[in-house]
Amino acid sequence: MxxxxxxxxxxxxxxxxxxxxxxxxxxxxxxxxLPVESKKAIYEYWDGYSVCDYCGGRLDKVETPPICEYLHDVSKFLGMDFTRPTHGARESKFIVMHSVCNEGDFVVLDGNAHYTSFVALERAKLNSEIVEHDGYPTFRVNPEKYAEVIDNLEDKNKPIGLILLTHVDGNYGNLADAEKVGKIAKQKGYPFLLNCAYSVGRLPVNGKKLNADFLAISGHKSMASASPCGLVSIKGEYADKVFRTSKTHPVKEIEMLGCTSRGAPLISLMASFSHVAERVKxxxxxxxxxxxxxxxxxxxxxxxxxxxxxxxxxxxxxxxxxxxxxxxxxxxxxxxxxxxxxxxxxxxxxxxxxxxxxxxxxxxxxxxxxxxxxxxxxxxxxxxx
Amino acid sequence: MxxxxxxxxxxxxxxxxxxxxxxxxxxxxxxxxLPVESKKAIYEYWDGYSVCDYCGGRLDKVETPPICEYLHDVSKFLGMDFTRPTHGARESKFIVMHSVCNEGDFVVLDGNAHYTSFVALERAKLNSEIVEHDGYPTFRVNPEKYAEVIDNLEDKNKPIGLILLTHVDGNYGNLADAEKVGKIAKQKGYPFLLNCAYSVGRLPVNGKKLNADFLAISGHKSMASASPCGLVSIKGEYADKVFRTSKTHPVKEIEMLGCTSRGAPLISLMASFSHVAERVKxxxxxxxxxxxxxxxxxxxxxxxxxxxxxxxxxxxxxxxxxxxxxxxxxxxxxxxxxxxxxxxxxxxxxxxxxxxxxxxxxxxxxxxxxxxxxxxxxxxxxxxx
Known part of the structure; x- marks a missing residue:
């Protein structure tokens, strides 16, 4: 060499x-x-493919370490039905977009949306329509404007695939009114994705109370986890779409490419769960x-x-x-x-x-x-x- | 709670x-x-988003820690032109397929291909055509059969998007003749992806000598890295496609969703580089x-x-x-x-x-x-x- x-x-x-x-x-x-217990857990699991010692074919079903139980418990914590590990919030958003939208669909999203929301929809070959914020100095996102933007797109016969709201944006740290946007999405009949990269793990979030169909969650940004790691948490009615399995390998979930976060970051996310559940209080x-x-x-x-x-x-x-x-x-x-x-x-x-x-x-x-x-x-x- | x-x-x-x-x-x-130097590096970088202290907008350009230099050096090590971090070999394969193929294209791949090759192409909405191995007991992949399968598809006017070979398969540990398959792909005019999950980092691999256009590499499987982490290494002529950037956010590479492996696993991959370069000898x-x-x-x-x-x-x-x-x-x-x-x-x-x-x-x-x-x-x- x-x-x-x-x-x-x-x-x-x-x-x-x-x-x-x-x-x-x-x-x-x-x-x-990371809290100290999470550092200790990484010490145990830093070798490659360490979570696979007792794998029966799918990451989310592994019992030792207790990944399967964790996903069940964290779903309760989030007020949602099912959860899968991902590599982060951006990967969660792409998974949802790629599962529930058709090519060319419009994603309606706020003007404070993170750049990864735009890049994810571009990768999924979708279009975007922005709900503008109020501008300087509040940069507030007005939920009512979602209804206007949706109406406009419908008037033009544009297909809408998804409503996306940035729960807390990374520019101004505004906490958006997710419940209201979720209500509008529901009334209009569109699925609603809430980007919780800056919220879940810092403040209490109950997905169903906020009318969310999907939560995109960042482990490394807000759940005291090593990077890269995140979660996608969904309502049961979307499980068939988001967790659809391969025709040739029926055990494997397509959007997860089989398994996603197969190592130390996921372990740290799990080990930090108690710490995170305490701190949001x-x-x-x-x-x-x-x-x-x-x-x-x-x-x-x-x-x-x-x-x-x-x-x-x-x-x-x-x-x-x-x-x-x-x-x-x-x-x-x-x-x-x-x-x-x-x-x-x-x-x-x-x-x-x-x-x-x-x-x-x-x-x-x-x-x-x-x-x-x-x-x-x-x-x-x-x-x- | x-x-x-x-x-x-x-x-x-x-x-x-x-x-x-x-x-x-x-x-x-x-x-x-992991070698000990890699464990030490994780100790430094286990907190979330730790590699972003001095980020100017893109992971592969970060200079502290020396990610940018590492990607340059590892490209030399692999005998390729450009390299990006990914979450693993499966993610690398999806990135290549999603970049260079059109929906519905056929991927020609060996009968020993890992399940993730099939799941990745299904996620990318592609079709597959298998080059059968010789069966029991050698399960050998005969490079000449690639030419037959390609000819058959061409005769039926089926669009071929990619030739994929599993360099070393996970069932039998057969080392396939990549150079020959690569030569056939080149002669027929199709891009050639070599899945090196079980080869790069264990044995010496020079991508260009093997006629590969793309290498999919696993950090956690074969490069002494924490999971999940990998690399996609490519020839220069494909950079515009695989590393294409966002229309709305021109600095960001679409297939990377901006940045991929943004934490401890990538650091361990880098810290293990010396160890890996020695051991392949x-x-x-x-x-x-x-x-x-x-x-x-x-x-x-x-x-x-x-x-x-x-x-x-x-x-x-x-x-x-x-x-x-x-x-x-x-x-x-x-x-x-x-x-x-x-x-x-x-x-x-x-x-x-x-x-x-x-x-x-x-x-x-x-x-x-x-x-x-x-x-x-x-x-x-x-x-x-």
């Missing part, structure tokens, strides 16, 4: 300090930190911490975008004050990132000063106050340059 | 003994055991160990199926002698599994006695001899019942 001129050593010593050495404010990572406290951060940082010139007051931990701020300081500081836009890092805080995108995204989900009140005090100090110092 | 009546504790304490306490003979697991020794096992166990009434002598570590035996003993032993078919377990050996399917699959890949000669001696002893004891 030496003639290939590859420096293999570089891959043998891959290190990461985030999380262990820094308080991580990255919203996509705050819900994915403390959602009110998480919202309180979030609002505290907003209140304090708006005092120094930050401006929270999205619906007010916050109903979710993901915060987006306009930060003209950071932009001003960047003009004066010799480190330019990097000053904020570097000052935070000095103080043991990470997860804010390097070089950004106009807008920042952050979350204090799962941090202690002491940590939250530490973060707020240090951001204030950095801005104060910057003002004095 | 208590009203849900879920026993959460059961998921908090998931244990596994295989691998740590037993010599594992399961062929799907022997190539997936010792392939001759692995084949020697395999042939030793076959020679020794055929002396006590086992009969190796598939091509002789062995060219791959996966061994399938007919074991009429175990079946005879099972008739006499009060544990029936379970006696073999239980006797092996007593002796610290695992990975043989519980209750099977007519045929068994095993591999000693990566075991030391001392362990190989231990396995052989103990199987001989179990059979001798059984004969004496």
């Amino acid at each position: 030496d003639e290939l001129n590859i420096n293999f050593d570089k891959y043998k010593n891959i290190r990461r300090t985030m999380g262990r050495e820094l308080i991580d404010l990255n919203p996509i990572q705050r819900g994915g930190e 403390n959602w009110d406290n998480e919202v309180k911490k979030t609002r505290f951060v907003v209140d304090e940082l708006e005092k120094i010139g930050f401006n929270q975008l999205g619906i007010k007051p916050k109903q979710h931990d993901l915060i987006k701020f306009e930060t003209p004050i950071l932009d001003e300081i960047a003009q004066k500081d010799k480190r330019r836009g990097y000053f904020f990132y570097e000052e935070l890092k000095k103080r043991g805080i990470g997860g804010i995108k390097r070089g950004t000063t106009k807008e920042i995204k952050m979350s204090v989900y799962g941090l202690s009140w002491e940590q939250v106050r530490y973060v707020v005090d240090n951001i204030k100090e950095i801005v104060e110092q910057g003002n004095n340059i | 208590d009203e849900l009546n879920i026993n959460f504790d059961k998921y908090k304490n998931i244990r596994r003994t295989m691998g740590r306490e037993l010599i594992d003979l399961n062929p799907i697991q022997r190539g997936g055991e 010792n392939w001759d020794n692995e084949v020697k160990k395999t042939r030793f096992v076959v020679d020794e166990l055929e002396k006590i009434g086992f009969n190796q199926l598939g091509i002789k002598p062995k060219q791959h570590d996966l061994i399938k035996f007919e074991t009429p002698i175990l079946d005879e003993i099972a008739q006499k032993d009060k544990r029936r078919g379970y006696f073999f599994y239980e006797e092996l377990k007593k002796r610290g050996i695992g990975g043989i399917k519980r209750g099977t006695t007519k045929e068994i699959k095993m591999s000693v890949y990566g075991l030391s000669w001392e362990q190989v001899r231990y396995v052989v001696d103990n199987i001989k002893e179990i059979v001798e004891q059984g004969n004496n019942i």
Whole structure:
């Protein structure tokens, strides 16, 4: 192999300090930190195909480790009928779209939808019709507008295959009114997919109460699981479609390509279940911490975008004050990132000063106050340059 | 949550003994055991979305950890042009089929093809035409028959989208003549996908030398990586198709749904690269160990199926002698599994006695001899019942 001129050593010593050495404010990572029991479980299952020791032919039926039982229990937890492991929320969305829609169908989805919703429908050869949000500064999705968009498509005889709502979006952390959109979908007679990547595992979610037919769930984003891992949870009436099996290999589910998440990430998802079920009970406290951060940082010139007051931990701020300081500081836009890092805080995108995204989900009140005090100090110092 | 009546504790304490306490003979697991540097890397990256600390919008371009460099280096290692991470070989196959075929196209594939090849083509809405193997006892795939099957389909005006060969099959461990099948595919003008789930990472493979346009690779099966993880490696001329990007989100590759293996398994794949590059150099020794096992166990009434002598570590035996003993032993078919377990050996399917699959890949000669001696002893004891 030496003639290939590859420096293999570089891959043998891959290190990461985030999380262990820094308080991580990255919203996509705050819900994915593993509790200790989950780390222990990974230690047991990190070898390849480790979950297959006692497999009888299908991942979701494996009893040791208790995958089958877990899927049954997590369905109860989600208020749905059946659940399967997937590689993540995007893969769950593609599975649903590819199962319940016909090529060319329209997916009606909100203007705050994650890019993966669009890429998944494009991969499934579907069209999209966007329900626009209200724009600056709330970017709110109005459920009533779903009815308008559906009516318009029907007037034009466009086939609608699916209604999709982003329960909590990744830009503004707005919590959408899923129950109402679900009701409209039901009234109009279309299946309803709720993208719960930022909700299930952080806050209590009951799929049927929200009139959802399908939930797309992210393990690594919000269920304290290693990546990549997720769930697709569905109502019983769609099982024949979504879980349809192969003509040539009748035990195997087509959309799962037989088996999906066949290893350590699924084990961590299971091991973290108890931790996650406990933490969603403390959602009110998480919202309180979030609002505290907003209140304090708006005092120094930050401006929270999205619906007010916050109903979710993901915060987006306009930060003209950071932009001003960047003009004066010799480190330019990097000053904020570097000052935070000095103080043991990470997860804010390097070089950004106009807008920042952050979350204090799962941090202690002491940590939250530490973060707020240090951001204030950095801005104060910057003002004095 | 208590009203849900879920026993959460059961998921908090998931244990596994295989691998740590037993010599594992399961062929799907022997190539997936992690070297220590890979376990250390997982320790760094087990939190969800951990590889995204410095992401600029696409997984394959991430520089810290060195994913971008790894994909470049592993392409060299594979003798191909471009490589992307996937969730495994089945996902790689679906990506290729869904990119290069049109709905209804025929995939010409060998009779030893893994079930996931069939499920993937069914998911992609394609048809299959099988190149039959030679049947009992060699189950050999004759490359010339590919030409016949292709000619027959052409005569019937059936559209052919892809030629697929299983490099090493999971039933008999036959090493197929990829170079010849690739040559035929090239002559006939069809793209050629080689399923390397059981080859890349165990034995040296150079894709272009084998005339492959695409390699489907399994990290967890044969590249000492945590599951689920794999690679799709392609020739440059297919990059526009397989890596095509979204109309609405031009940075994002459609078939990857933006990003695929976004966490710990990919890190383990990278960390194991050096280990894997070293071990493929010792392939001759692995084949020697395999042939030793076959020679020794055929002396006590086992009969190796598939091509002789062995060219791959996966061994399938007919074991009429175990079946005879099972008739006499009060544990029936379970006696073999239980006797092996007593002796610290695992990975043989519980209750099977007519045929068994095993591999000693990566075991030391001392362990190989231990396995052989103990199987001989179990059979001798059984004969004496």
